[in-house]
Amino acid sequence: xxxxxxxxxxxxxxxxxxxxxxxxGDDSGKYDDVYRRIVNDGxxxxxxxxxxxxxxxYDSVDSFTSDLTKISDYITNIxxxxxxxxxxxxxxxxxISNVDMVDLVRILNxxxxxxxxxxxxxxxTAEDCTTDSxxxxxxxxxxxxxxxxxxxxxxxxxxxxxxxxxxxxEALKNMNAEILPIDKNTYKVQYIKADTVG
Numbered sequence: 001x002x003x004x005x006x007x008x009x010x011x012x013x014x015x016x017x018x019x020x021x022x023x024x025g026d027d028s029g030k031y032d033d034v035y036r037r038i039v040n041d042g043x044x045x046x047x048x049x050x051x052x053x054x055x056x057x058y059d060s061v062d063s064f065t066s067d068l069t070k071i072s073d074y075i076t077n078i079x080x081x082x083x084x085x086x087x088x089x090x091x092x093x094x095x096i097s098n099v100d101m102v103d104l105v106r107i108l109n110x111x112x113x114x115x116x117x118x119x120x121x122x123x124x125t126a127e128d129c130t131t132d133s134x135x136x137x138x139x140x141x142x143x144x145x146x147x148x149x150x151x152x153x154x155x156x157x158x159x160x161x162x163x164x165x166x167x168x169x170e171a172l173k174n175m176n177a178e179i180l181p182i183d184k185n186t187y188k189v190q191y192i193k194a195d196t197v198g
Contacts, residue, residue: 001026001034002156009037011165015173020182021154022048022087025074032078039079044181046085047071047113054089058097064104068111085182086115093117093191105197116182118151119144119189124161125153134164139171147187 001023012019021038023045038045049057050071057067068086076082086108088094092101092115108115120141122134134152142148152161172179180186188194 001031001038002154002158004156004158004162005031005034005154006037007159007162008154008165009034009041009043011162011169012043013041014166015169017169017179018043018181019179020044020046020085022046022085023071023075024048024052025050025071035075035078039081042181044085044183045075045079045081045083046087046116046182047075047083048087049089050074052089054094054096057089058094058099061099061103061107064099065107068107068113084113084184086113087117088115091117091191101192102197105192105194109194109197114184114188115190115194116149116186117189117191118149120148120150122150122152122161122164124158124164129160131160131164131167134161135168135171138168139175142172142175142177147189149182149186149189 021043023035035045047068050067051057057064072083088101088104090096092105094101097104105115120138123129123137124134138150142150154161169179
């Protein structure tokens with residue numbers, strides 16, 4: 001969570017739409033109420049690592065496992081909900097990892113944690129992104145798929161994303177798109193298919 005997360009949650013509540021929040025850890029305690037609100041508002045809270053430090057997470061299998069345990073325990077302790085959904089920082093096909101990503105998928109499989117990549121990127125990390133560009137990127141992107149997982153960011157320097165949530169929901173509803181949070185029955189967008197990893 002960041003300074004924009006509550007604004008995003010407010011917009012989602014206004015439209016009665018549920019989403020998925022892949023969260024990182026926060027040692028300050030500043031956002032503890034936000035983690036709880038995600039769960040209390042009926043959204044899916046999922047893991048995106050504790051540290052979000054690619055060099056640390058992807059340094060070794062042990063580093064990855066340690067970070068995974070830390071974010072799982074952290075979310076459980078704050079919200080009372082044990083997360084069982086994960087998104088690899090940078091995605092499962094990142095070029096950053098020192099470890100074969102198949103080994104990390106295997107760890108998730110062993111822990112019965114489902115992981116998800118995305119197939120539609122909102123472009124909200126671009127320096128020049130606007131509300132209109134976010135809406136355009138998503139609405140044009142979802143037309144390529146029967147099931148889309150859209151990547152958006154809610155960190156503190158993404159106020160444009162928060163501003164785009166309402167217009168984006170309206171545009172998606174006008175396209176008759178169904179907006180749902182991820183659960184373990186959601187169509188799995190995965191660059192490395194988890195069910196092929198023993």
